[in-house]
Amino acid sequence: MNRCFRTILLSLAAIAASATVALADIGQIKNVSGAVFILRDKIQQPAKPGDLVQQSDVLITGANGAVGLTFIDSSRLSAGPNSRIELKQFRFNPTTQDGEFVTEVQRGTLAVVSGQIAKRSPDAMKVKTPTTILGVRGTTFAVQVEE
Amino acid sequence: MRRQIWLACLMLAGCATVKPAPKVNTYVVLLPEEGGASTAVIVGEGAQAVTLDQPFGGATVDSAGNIQRQASSAAQTDQIFGAALAAQPPKALSFTLYFDTNSTQVTAASRLQLDTLMAEAARRQAVEVQVTGHTDRVGSDADNDRLSLQRAEAVRTMLVQNNIKATFIRAVGRGEREPLVPTADEQAEPRNRRVEVILR
Incomplete structure (x- = not known):
């Protein structure tokens, strides 16, 4: 079943990949332990503290991996082992503090401390999982997704 | 092109027939706030949505999208999320x-x-x-x-x-x-x- 889904997803991804736009850096990796990678434009590279992240990046941790990031709106995300987290959408205006932040936890664990985006507008920060969507009202919480 | 569509339909049908019974996929827990401010996480959308607004209040969501409240504790949270929480960067x-x-x-x-x-x-x-x-x-x-x-x-x-x-x-x-x-x-x-x- 897994392979079956993957085939479909890959076909869909190939269609969607045509419109990728380079966007500004939205946050920074602060700490890394064990195996941690950033997947960007289909290229997976080891992550290290100080690396900048962009919208559409996927964070991947191995069996012993963990990673912590801070975003330009002061949101903080951290992931535990065997995680796959996509930074799906990020938009932030530092002057008005308006923005949008959508993260998808595809598997693993994610701890979230929301920042200015969620503070400014209650529906602006969301965390998706394969089965649900979480609306963030300015808060600290954690999500686990099991495949 | 038509052939590709047929193939995609067949693949989707194949996936549907082997779909297992719903099992828990997502677990969410609200954590105590650093500043003590009142906060919340809304799980799901529409009439079925569940609001978590108490520390260690939690919910599970299964693969069919069913949401169920499931309170947690500091010890349980630490067991599941210990590594993620330890990696949390310090506050600005x-x-x-x-x-x-x-x-x-x-x-x-x-x-x-x-x-x-x-x-x-x-x-x-x-x-x-x-x-x-x-x-x-x-x-x-x-x-x-x-x-x-x-x-x-x-x-x-x-x-x-x-x-x-x-x-x-x-x-x-x-x-x-x-x-x-x-x-x-x-x-x-x-x-x-x-x-x-x-x-x-």
């Missing part, structure tokens, strides 16, 4: 340093704060530093723009001299535009002669 911190009149010298009273700032900056991994200089309203706008930037640059220089390995340090001067304490023009105000530093 801000510091205010005050300056002597018409000077880029930090006041004697701000020395301790300066030491705390340097120690905190040294402790952080991949720290980003935002330095913003300000003046009071004595003197011309142009002079104050220059002085505020010099104050910010003085703090940047101290960070560099203290071997702070920042991923970036941004120093800007805001002149007399953003007083901490509003005053009439040409009025001396020690609380406005300051540099604000944010560590992230």
